[in-house]
Amino acid sequence: MAGGGSLHPRRMNLRSFLHGRIEAAFEAAGVAGAEPMIGVATRPEFGDYQANGAMAAARTARTQPRKLAEGVVEALGDVDFAETLAVAGPGFVNITLSPAFVSAHLANVEIEPTLHPERIVVDYSAPNLAKEMHVGHLRTTIGDAMARILEALGHHVIRQNHVGDWGTQFGMLVAHLEDVQEAAPELKDLEVFYAQARRRFDSDNDFADRARRTVVALQRGDERVRAYWRRFIDISLAHCRSVYEILDITLGDEDLDAESRYNDDLPNVIADLESAGLVTVDDGAKCVFLDELETPLIVQKRDGGYLYATTDLASVRYRSEHYRADRILYFVDSRQSLHFRQLFAVARKAGFARETCKLEHHPFGAILGRDNRPFKTRSGDVVKLADLLDEAVRRARALVTERNPELDSEEADRIARVVGIGAVKYTDVSKHRASDYVFDWDAMLNFDGNTALYLQYAYARIRSLFRRGGIDPRCLTDAPAISNDTERRLGVSLLRFQETLEQAASEALPHYLTGYLHGLAGDFTRFYETCPVLNAPAPVRDHRLKLCALTGETLRKGLGLLGIGTVERM
RNA sequence: GCGCCCGUAGCUCAGUUGGAUAGAGCGUUGGCCUCCGAAGCCAAAGGCCACAGGUUCGAAUCCUGUCGGGCGCGCCA
Incomplete structure (x- = not known):
């Protein structure tokens, strides 16, 4: 039985754990192989998680969904992980985790590495060296966050900057x-x-x-x-x-994978495509036509010159053969979707990518100006990324000094860098990567809502607490006992870090992580508003301090995986 | 013309294999600092999920069509 309720000192994927337990309960209730459909509860009053599998399973088992759900709860019996297991509606199983279970799993915040590490090439950034990096290259943040997340989960990540x-x-x-x-x-x-x-x-x-x-x-x-x-x-x-x-x-x-690197290999690419019988000369150009593609991929110009596609084919082969990649992830502008579909199809057909090497384009949208057109300066020039980052820091600096005039200049500078750059990066990575977004200083540096600053502020308050109490969080080694519902919710939130990272990794969607961190910070501030920490009586004080320490650690680590910093005070 | 993506609160966006009364933030209105940071918290108001059909116990989510928007479509990268 997965997990078996045994106490494990590391991060666990709660969702996987519940999946295993409920799946087994379905079998015990007479429906083997049912999909338990574990999800986070849609409403707080439904508990922490819910299993929605009974409705679908009941159909195939020709039984009533509610009855089956009740059978599942009965089969689970007296479990240590849940305080309540309730059947609701047409057959939902609502799960409220028990304080003892939550407490026991909060011993530390180490990320649990995957049992199946893969060799993953992550291709991102890829600026054109003919020009300066512009505002669009801010989206380098997405690939970088994914590289960090995959690495944190124990994968072997090979970063590639295809300049x-x-x-x-x-x-x-x-x-x-x-x-x-x-x-x-x-x-x-x-x-x-x-x-x-x-x-x-x-x-x-x-x-x-x-x-x-x-x-x-x-x-x-x-x-x-x-x-x-x-x-x-x-x-x-x-x-x-x-x-x-x-x-x-x-x-x-060391991550540079420049186009020039493949110059000498390009004739081989063409020769190999030709000997595989894939090349058709059309109007003087060498093309690959495939049934599954509506337009051909041109691999050599009429004048003999090579193209972007040729270089990319060489690169796929190199990554598959030399790096032995299990997966190649491309974080590239969505406008290149067609190019990648063609590239992948041809690379497969030509055997440039091993059967076991997955090729994935994870597109991202454009950054727009307030007029919903590509973001430009007033004079119509492209916005240089370096200029934009300067402005972010400048604006943050003004804000920091306004809020906290007593900071000395050097510290204010440092904070402004972390806050300003963090705000810009967080904005970029907190939206679904596929959608375009409007770059708006006001929304970004308003620093309210789902922003980096909200998380950084929560972190700074936690650090301030430990400073004020003269306590080193590393001395708090015991798991925190949970004494009320606000604490339990914060605890559950902390435990969801692992499953969030795994979901972000499997779908290549880093905004799952920002959404999670924002929720965690919210759960923390609500806890902090209602539960005194330093002024709490002896045993409770340490438990609450531990919850604060874990929250701080998770915020720091989570932001770190997005390449965003934290500060001790702000 | 064909293809891909999209249309959710006034605005910016979530909505994880189809699940319960569609959620946040901003803005608006009203509360909360003699107590650990008010860059915070609580509450209220705000929705025919573009439209029309279909699939089924159940659809913002899947299918078809219509309208509207963005992007792409053989010798740029």
Whole structure:
């Protein structure tokens, strides 16, 4: 029997635990193999969890759902995990966990690693090195959160930053760099540099020709051209590094999987597709037509040049073969959905991805301005991510000093960074990733509701409590006894951390975690409003302190998995 | 034209294999600081879940159609 009610010192997935127990009870009640359908209770008065499986199971077993639900409750008998098991409505089984059970499982907050660790490639961020990172790259946060979550659950995560450092536009940039090298300071603004090169490319035929020859030279490995290209890439990468550092993104140089890396492999990709009989030449271009796809995937241009798709195919193969990935997760803009469907289909057909290697595109939506159009500055330029982050910190700084004028300047700076960056990242990751959202400073830095600040504030209050009491939370080793319903609810909330992480991981939806943390912080503040901690009598005081410590730890860890920091005071 | 995604409170959004009276936050209205941080808590008001059919014990969720929106659709990435 799963779990068996035995006391386990680590985090548990409550949902899985209940699933096992109720499934067994269905069998004991005469319906084997029934799906128990465990979910969090839809209303507080229904308890903590509910099992909705009786209705469906009753049909196949040709019995009455309510009777079956009663049979399940009877089969469970006197269980240690529940205080009450109640049959309600047409056949719901409402489960209220017992204080003793909740208490016993709150001994610590270690995340339970998976029993089936996988090798998971997570592909995210992928800026175009020809330009500066813009507001859209804020969504790097999503992939980064998922990489952290999967890693925390014990998977072997291989981060891959598929930066765009190859192709036509680099011929243009390198040619321009050759000309203006004396004025290289212009490179301080990649955006300006790109615009200058572009203007020349569009208006000057000689330059355009030279740019095209430069691409060919680059791909051929011409040393002089390569040196210029390298110089440009280094400058651009330095810019990315600084943005990642400000944003606290866990991508480093070791995670780079640049397009240029596959340059030499592209002819092999074409040759292998051809020998697999997948290539059709159409209008001079090499295409792969598949029955399941309405449009072909072009893998080589009429002029012999390779495409994004070709590089991606090479990359899939590398990840499958070299990294032996069980799963490859792409956190990429939803506008590329069709591209990925084609890519995956062709990669499968060509045998570039092993049978056991799952390919998954997890799309995200766009960041819009208040006019519901792509977010731009007033002058119509793209918003640079670095500028946006500066502004977030500046606004947070003003807010922090206003609320708390006695903070010294250095601490206020530090808090402003954590709060400002946290607010922006939390906004990005707290919505369903597939939907577009409107970037709105007011909503974001209002710092109310489901925001990072609400969680950071709850955390700071907890830390303040321990400071004030002169207590080290690490000294509280005993599981907290639960003495009232508010405490029990907070306890259950704490126990749900594990199942939340597993759900976020299995669906690649980090907003499950923000929703959970917001609920946890709410349960905590309600507890904190009604239950005195430091002023409570001796045994209760320690138990409540332990609940505070566990909440603080879970908030810190949870925010940490989103790449968001906490502060001791704010 | 075809394909994908979407349409939920005035606004921004949740709604986890179909489950009970559809939930938060903002905003609005009204309460709560001689007590651990009021960046907080409590309460009220606010919904034909775009529309119309269908599937079934049960639909915001699944299917079909209509309307409205976003995005994509062979030599960019």
